[in-house]
Amino acid sequence: MREILIRGAAVVVTMDADRRELAGGDVLIRDGVVAGVGHGLSSSGEVLEAAGCVVTPGFVNTHHHLYQTLTRAVPGGQDALLFGWLKTLYPIWARMGPEEIRVSALVGLAELALTGCSLTSDHLYLFPNGARLDDTIDAAREIGLRFHATRGAMSIGESAGGLPPDSLVEREPAILEDCIRVIDAFHDRGEGAMVRVGVAPCSPFSVSRELMRDAALLARDKGVMLHTHLAENDEDIAYSLSQFGCRPGQYAEDLGWTGDDVWHAHCVKLDGAEIDLFARSRTGVAHCPCSNCRLGSGIAPVRAMRDAGVKVGLGVDGSASNDAGSLVGEARQAMLLQRVANGADAMSAREALEIATLGGARVLGRTDCGSLEPGKRADIAIWDVSGVEAAGAWDPVAALVLCGPARVRDLFVEGRQVVRAGQVATIDLPRVMENQNRLARRLMG
Numbered sequence: 001m002r003e004i005l006i007r008g009a010a011v012v013v014t015m016d017a018d019r020r021e022l023a024g025g026d027v028l029i030r031d032g033v034v035a036g037v038g039h040g041l042s043s044s045g046e047v048l049e050a051a052g053c054v055v056t057p058g059f060v061n062t063h064h065h066l067y068q069t070l071t072r073a074v075p076g077g078q079d080a081l082l083f084g085w086l087k088t089l090y091p092i093w094a095r096m097g098p099e100e101i102r103v104s105a106l107v108g109l110a111e112l113a114l115t116g117c118s119l120t121s122d123h124l125y126l127f128p129n130g131a132r133l134d135d136t137i138d139a140a141r142e143i144g145l146r147f148h149a150t151r152g153a154m155s156i157g158e159s160a161g162g163l164p165p166d167s168l169v170e171r172e173p174a175i176l177e178d179c180i181r182v183i184d185a186f187h188d189r190g191e192g193a194m195v196r197v198g199v200a201p202c203s204p205f206s207v208s209r210e211l212m213r214d215a216a217l218l219a220r221d222k223g224v225m226l227h228t229h230l231a232e233n234d235e236d237i238a239y240s241l242s243q244f245g246c247r248p249g250q251y252a253e254d255l256g257w258t259g260d261d262v263w264h265a266h267c268v269k270l271d272g273a274e275i276d277l278f279a280r281s282r283t284g285v286a287h288c289p290c291s292n293c294r295l296g297s298g299i300a301p302v303r304a305m306r307d308a309g310v311k312v313g314l315g316v317d318g319s320a321s322n323d324a325g326s327l328v329g330e331a332r333q334a335m336l337l338q339r340v341a342n343g344a345d346a347m348s349a350r351e352a353l354e355i356a357t358l359g360g361a362r363v364l365g366r367t368d369c370g371s372l373e374p375g376k377r378a379d380i381a382i383w384d385v386s387g388v389e390a391a392g393a394w395d396p397v398a399a400l401v402l403c404g405p406a407r408v409r410d411l412f413v414e415g416r417q418v419v420r421a422g423q424v425a426t427i428d429l430p431r432v433m434e435n436q437n438r439l440a441r442r443l444m445g
Helices: 066-070 082-093 098-114 133-143 172-186 209-222 234-244 248-254 272-281 289-294 302-308 327-342 349-363 396-402 429-444
Strands: 003-007 011-013 021-023 026-030 033-038 046-049 053-057 059-061 117-124 146-153 195-201 226-230 262-266 284-287 311-314 380-384 410-413 416-420
Touching (some): 011 396, 053 349, 059 311, 066 098, 066 117, 082 234, 098 117, 098 133, 117 133, 117 410, 133 172, 133 195, 146 172, 172 195, 172 209, 195 209, 209 226, 234 248, 248 272, 289 327, 302 311, 302 349, 311 327, 311 349, 327 349
Parallel strands (some): 011 053, 059 117, 226 262, 262 284
Antiparallel strands (some): 003 026, 011 021, 026 033, 053 380, 410 416
């Protein structure tokens, strides 16, 4: 029986039902699970002092494209809207292969870990030159983050009126067959699962209605979740109206893409009726504020969603449209944008933290994560607020969102220390970054 005691934190933010915050609190980890939260806890195991630190649940990232860490700040896509940005990057992504997918995932996962993320989903929807979903799952296992891999797909290429080049699309029977393969090989339905698999056709403009419907039927037969992009910007709405004769929310509902087992990325342009639909059906939303700003997509109506009861989590989105992968940065941006749209009292720092932790866990269906309570998984972030970023802060909890720090001191996932003293402890990150830079140079030609 392995125990770790995190002792004497400035504040422990539990995110429990009462949203308790314990000054001078302790957290006891036993065999990968939170065994106790309180004061004066003791242990015969390892003791980690947390004076001057805020302890929170690990952050949860509900939307990413990890492979895109190889294509940050690409000149042709720096100032483009969504569709133009995609057309710039598709030919570059088509030159990737298994090594690029795996190494870029390691870099993206390390970046997430350093910003307090213990659980992340990933939406991989292109598989060039022999790449497979297995490559990202292998990376997540090596670094030690809890991982929801989604098997994405594109099936309608340019020759059939779609946006992606024909070289990046797959036959729909082959897509469904590989979804079955990766679910059977990797999906863990149990509590405390380190790997789960979802089904995730890329978007309404890159797959057929038939694939969307068949994917929903397959996912429910297998008992896994569904994920896609929806209502991201004005171009997205116009495409839905012209091609399907309805708004994205209606399209999703008609094809079985609403429910407690579904979450959609972005949803910037949902109208009031669609927000009500998502609330009634318990459909989740991955809010990606930095990417939405970067691509000029707009401000998602998160305040209206939350008030209606829609499940909302945060997503960093791909590093080609962010171009960073910081969950604490997304929490701050989410708060600021809702204030821009609705006033300075529209979202507090604590609500932003709740969306980053408990909110994301609910979106991904993880009742075992997202809060620090006995019996929950020991996914824990320790933030040192004694540094220059938070110097002078009166409220150390709000400081995490309002001023800093931007990186964790320590991160535990399933009780295993992934970040120690501000450094990734599970991989040789400098060596991985050398490989990443080598592969980026190769993609540049």
